Amino acid sequence: MKKYLALLLAVFLCLQFAACSGKGEKETESTKKSTDASYFKVSEYGDGISVDGYTGTDADVVIPSEINGKEVLAIGSNAFNEFRKENVLASIDIPDTVKEIGENAFYYCGNLTTVVVGSGVETIGKYAFACAYSVKSFTINGNSLKKISEYAFSHAEGLEYIKLPESVESVGTGAFENAFLLTLGVKDGSYLHTYAKENDIPFIAY
Numbered sequence: 001m002k003k004y005l006a007l008l009l010a011v012f013l014c015l016q017f018a019a020c021s022g023k024g025e026k027e028t029e030s031t032k033k034s035t036d037a038s039y040f041k042v043s044e045y046g047d048g049i050s051v052d053g054y055t056g057t058d059a060d061v062v063i064p065s066e067i068n069g070k071e072v073l074a075i076g077s078n079a080f081n082e083f084r085k086e087n088v089l090a091s092i093d094i095p096d097t098v099k100e101i102g103e104n105a106f107y108y109c110g111n112l113t114t115v116v117v118g119s120g121v122e123t124i125g126k127y128a129f130a131c132a133y134s135v136k137s138f139t140i141n142g143n144s145l146k147k148i149s150e151y152a153f154s155h156a157e158g159l160e161y162i163k164l165p166e167s168v169e170s171v172g173t174g175a176f177e178n179a180f181l182l183t184l185g186v187k188d189g190s191y192l193h194t195y196a197k198e199n200d201i202p203f204i205a206y
Contacts, residue, residue, distance in 0.1 A: 034064035041079075048073035048097070054080060059088050059111075065095035077102035077125065080109055096120045096142070101128050103149075110134055113158075116141070123147045126172070133157040143167045148175050157181065163206070166190040176201060 040063070041053030048071040051063055065072055072095060080089060081104050089109050094101070096118035103125040106112060112132045117124075119142025126149045129135065135156055143165040150172035153159065156179045163185030171192070176182055186192040188205040196203035 034062045037064050037067045040064075040067060042067055042072075043076065045074045045076075047071075050074040050076045050102075052076035052079050053082065057088065059090035061089065061091070062093040063095055063098070065097045071097045073097060074100045075102055075105045078104045078107070080106050090114070092116070094118045094121065099123070101125055103127055104130075106132050108132065113137065115139065117145075118142070120144055124149060124152045126150045126152065127154070128152045129156055130154045131156070135159050138162045140165060146170065148172060150174055151177060153179050153182070155179065161185060161204075164192055166192070168192050171195055 035056060035058060039054055039056035040051050041055065042049045043052050044050070049067050051067075051072055051074070054061065063072060063075070075094065075098060079102065080092070089112050091114035092106065092112065093116045098118050098121055100123045101117070101121060105125065105128045107127050107129075108131040110132070111134055113134050114137045115129070115135060117140045121140070122144050123146065128149070130151050130153065133155060136158055138159060140162065145165050145168055147170045148168060151174045152172065154174050154177040158181065159179055160181045161183050166187035169191055176184075183202040183204060184192065184196050185206055186196055186203050193203070193205055195201075
């Protein structure tokens with residue numbers, strides 16, 4: 001009888017654990033749910049779409065990978081610049097389909113704290129995150145990024161660390177100017193490793 005009860009208890013606990021695990025997965029998925037596409041201003045960009053603005057009020061924005069049946073390939077110049085007026089944007093999640101983040105895209109987004117850049121991004125434009133002084137977490141996925149343009153992270157005064165992929169081949173003038181707390185994560189022996197040493201930028205080689 002005791003063995004039977006112990007077996008029932010073990011089965012019950014397993015079922016409870018599975019239920020909790022499933023719930024956790026659903027919550028994770030919901031946090032990554034794309035923001036309603038109707039809130040984005042868009043334009044044609046090659047065979048896809050450029051996101052050129054946002055009319056919603058959500059502080060946490062997840063850009064969809066597809067709008068109107070076309071892949072989102074770019075974040076346009078000044079796309080979220082209008083948020084400097086309201087300072088409501090807190091986090092941005094850029095999909096893997098995006099190749100380019102345009103000039104001034106997040107310039108002076110003062111309340112922006114968290115940025116996730118998808119694995120397809122090849123270019124970060126001039127002043128793209130300049131004066132986004134509250135950013136604390138900046139994640140670049142994948143190994144596609146090739147160019148960090150002039151002043152892209154200038155005056156990102158709250159940013160302490162970015163791990164950059166070894167694929168980067170070019171860094172523009174003043175890209176990290178006055179980002180006083182910043183340490184770069186760079187691949188040992190890479191272009192960025194040399195760049196950081198030559199420009200006296202704190203770095204950690206990985």
